[in-house]
Amino acid sequence: MSKTARRAVAVLALAGVLSACERQPVAAPAAGPVVTAIGEATAVPPAPAEREQPVKQPAEVAITFPRTGSGQWMFTPGSDEVAGRSGRLMRYRIALETGIDGVDPAGFAAAVRGILGDPRGWTGGGEWRLQQVGPEDPADFTIYLATPASRDKLCGGTPDGYTSCRNGSNVVLNVARWANAVPGYxxxxxxYRQYMVTHETGHRLGQGHELCPGPGRPAPVMEQQTLGLHGCVPNPWPFPDGRAYAGPSGEYDDPIPAGDS
Incomplete structure (x- = not known):
């Protein structure tokens, strides 16, 4: 098998809201049947009609995307690297929706692995180990980088086009937030990217929402920092100094801003 074939990523059709038992690995790629493969981990341009009215976001690199994306997914190759020294091993896939420009799939996967492998993250307490696997490998959850409309399909519930979410074995990162974070963060x-990956993955690991423990203190990573800090300062880690850091259980009744359009 050639090097190109070994690094192939799978393009899958979006099949609506996914359902999977949280306690069992998903036996096959969660977004639907494999329909084709791409030789390298690079974006496939969608059809011209799908590229109308792209949303441009100010960011370190120009990231553009349609509000309603292609509904097809590129799964990046897995890695032999296992983050963490002890605890239950959780395997995850990484998928990007086609039609998002300015996000290199290999670079995005490396960024996510770096965040989830950071010793200040979920592996820091010795309860979890995390490993990215390929599209055909058994996995406990899938991390999606999705356009706002596909975010709504994958997340279920009330659509908002703004937040990221976790729904069953879906950990859904809204590309609008990856590109632009939130005002006044x-x-x-x-x-912010460290926060959104760690927060949504935290839900998959069984963590609920938390409140700010006091003005000027770091926000717990499970606080809904996208919607407001409530006197706390940004913090993307559950073990920011090597020790567990959390706040009181609960969530605020913050309004969700209008989704990106």
């Missing part, structure tokens, strides 16, 4: 884009 008070930290660099890199920090």
């Amino acid at each position: 008070g930290a660099p884009l890199e920090v």
Whole structure:
């Protein structure tokens, strides 16, 4: 098998809201049957009609995407690297919706692996180990980088086109937030990206929402920092100094801004 074939990523059709038992690995790619394969981990341009009225976001690199995406997914190759030294092993896939420009699939996968493998993250407490696997490997959850409309399909519930979410074995990252974070967050884009990956993955690991423990203190990573900090300062880690950091259980009744259009 050639090197190109070994690094192939699968393009899958979006099949609506996915359902999978949280306690069992998903036996096959969760978004639907494999319909084709791409030789390298690079974006496939969608049809011209799908590229009308792209949304442009200010970011470190120009990321553009339609509000309603292609509904097809590129799954990146897996990695032999296992993050964490002890605890239950959780395997995850990474998929990007085609038609998102300015996000290199290999670079995105490396960024996600770096965040989930950071010792300040979920592996820091010794309860979890995390490994990215390929599209055909058994996995416990899939991390999607999705356009706002596909976010709504994958997340279920009330559509908002704005937030990211976890729904069953879907960990859904809204590309609008990956590109532009949120107004007034008070930290660099890199920090917000660390937060959104860690927060949504935390839900898959059984974590619920938490509240700010006091003005000026770091926000718990499970606080809904996308919607408001409530006096806390941004923090993307559950073990920011090597020790567990959390706030009181609960969530605020913050309004969700209108989705990107």
